[in-house]
Amino acid sequence: MKIRLKFLSSSLSAAALIGMLAAAGAAHASISSTKHNLSINGTGTVHSTNETEICIFCHTPHQAIKNDNIPLWNHTLSSEASYGVYTSPTFDGASTIQDLGGTDATTAAVSNLCLSCHDGTIAINSLNNPSNATGANPTMVGTGTGGVMPAGTSNIGNDLTDDHPVNFRYDAALYAADSSLNDPAGLTGVRLFNGYVQCASCHDPHESTNPTFLRVDNSGSALCLKCHNK
Ligand code: HEC
Ligand code: HEC
Ligand code: HEC
Ligand code: HEC
Numbered sequence: 001m002k003i004r005l006k007f008l009s010s011s012l013s014a015a016a017l018i019g020m021l022a023a024a025g026a027a028h029a030s031i032s033s034t035k036h037n038l039s040i041n042g043t044g045t046v047h048s049t050n051e052t053e054i055c056i057f058c059h060t061p062h063q064a065i066k067n068d069n070i071p072l073w074n075h076t077l078s079s080e081a082s083y084g085v086y087t088s089p090t091f092d093g094a095s096t097i098q099d100l101g102g103t104d105a106t107t108a109a110v111s112n113l114c115l116s117c118h119d120g121t122i123a124i125n126s127l128n129n130p131s132n133a134t135g136a137n138p139t140m141v142g143t144g145t146g147g148v149m150p151a152g153t154s155n156i157g158n159d160l161t162d163d164h165p166v167n168f169r170y171d172a173a174l175y176a177a178d179s180s181l182n183d184p185a186g187l188t189g190v191r192l193f194n195g196y197v198q199c200a201s202c203h204d205p206h207e208s209t210n211p212t213f214l215r216v217d218n219s220g221s222a223l224c225l226k227c228h229n230k
Pocket of ligand 1: 031036037054055056057058059071110113114200203204205206
């Protein structure tokens, strides 16, 4: 650490260093300015009228819904029996794609976390462990009937057969089978989860700069071209 500081002080002015730190700070996503700030301070249509915490709608430090794939999850998972799976004559991932339906806490994949709100079947305020300050599920405005996701483009429903495939393996074998894919070992910007494409491969639910929580700004279809060599 001492050596590193010495290097920095000898090679950079203090002003440049402060500038770098500020830039690094700014590069962090700030979920508070997005539609995923569902707290009382959220500016989206859907938000709470009494809950000040932001993370709590999705995460909790204690009493999380536990499995090894999901990060300290706090939002009630959907019990939808089946979402179907994407299929087409040219889709080479068919052998590994798995239906996200019929899940419970032990089998949930990262995409099930998004679907816990976005399939429109579970109330947005339905939490495993509400905050101690309120001691109950938050009260909300802007939701649809029953407190679920309101009708509109954010309510993607319970049919994933017409959506970009998710919950399938994107590995060396798939890359070998489909010459129009980029090598999954060299992907940048996007993210695989245990080798699988999930909703959060393209979206980062905390992202505040790119529209619609995309990991990569899709101008010129730059997001698509991260994986597809077209
Ligand atoms: C609307 C739901 C939602 C909210 C609100 C939310 N997260 Fe997340 N978070 C997720 C999902 C889904 C994942 C898993 C996918 C991923 O990692 O991108 C995740 C993953 C994470 C991870 C795992 C590491 C990572 O970045 O992949 C951390 C840490 C995290 N969130 C912290 C936070 C904190 C801190 C807050 C509040 C400031 C917060 N999240 C708010 C949905 C949310
Ligand atoms: C706790 C509930 C919750 C979870 C979990 C959640 N979202 Fe959302 N999301 C919302 C709400 C509420 C909105 C705003 C809906 C509206 O205004 O009509 C939203 C909006 C969005 C939008 C639209 C943004 C825009 O600018 O129009 C996208 C994209 C999105 N979410 C993706 C995701 C993805 C991907 C995940 C999982 C990684 C996820 N969400 C997890 C509640 C959630
Ligand atoms: C292959 C990349 C990719 C995957 C995987 C993906 N999305 Fe998206 N999603 C996008 C892009 C790109 C947009 C923006 C579309 C536009 O602006 O025209 C988008 C838009 C959205 C929107 C905003 C409404 C809309 O139709 O534009 C929601 C909500 C959403 N995604 C949720 C999800 C959920 C939930 C999953 C998983 C079931 C998912 N996405 C998987 C790329 C993806
Ligand atoms: C994280 C990587 C990733 C991103 C980003 C991504 N895709 Fe894909 N996509 C895949 C993989 C992997 C497949 C499966 C290809 C196969 O096996 O045939 C696929 C499948 C598809 C298919 C179906 C192919 C078929 O044969 O039926 C289409 C079309 C497609 N993607 C378009 C898009 C578009 C448009 C975007 C941008 C909005 C996008 N993808 C973003 C990885 C990605």
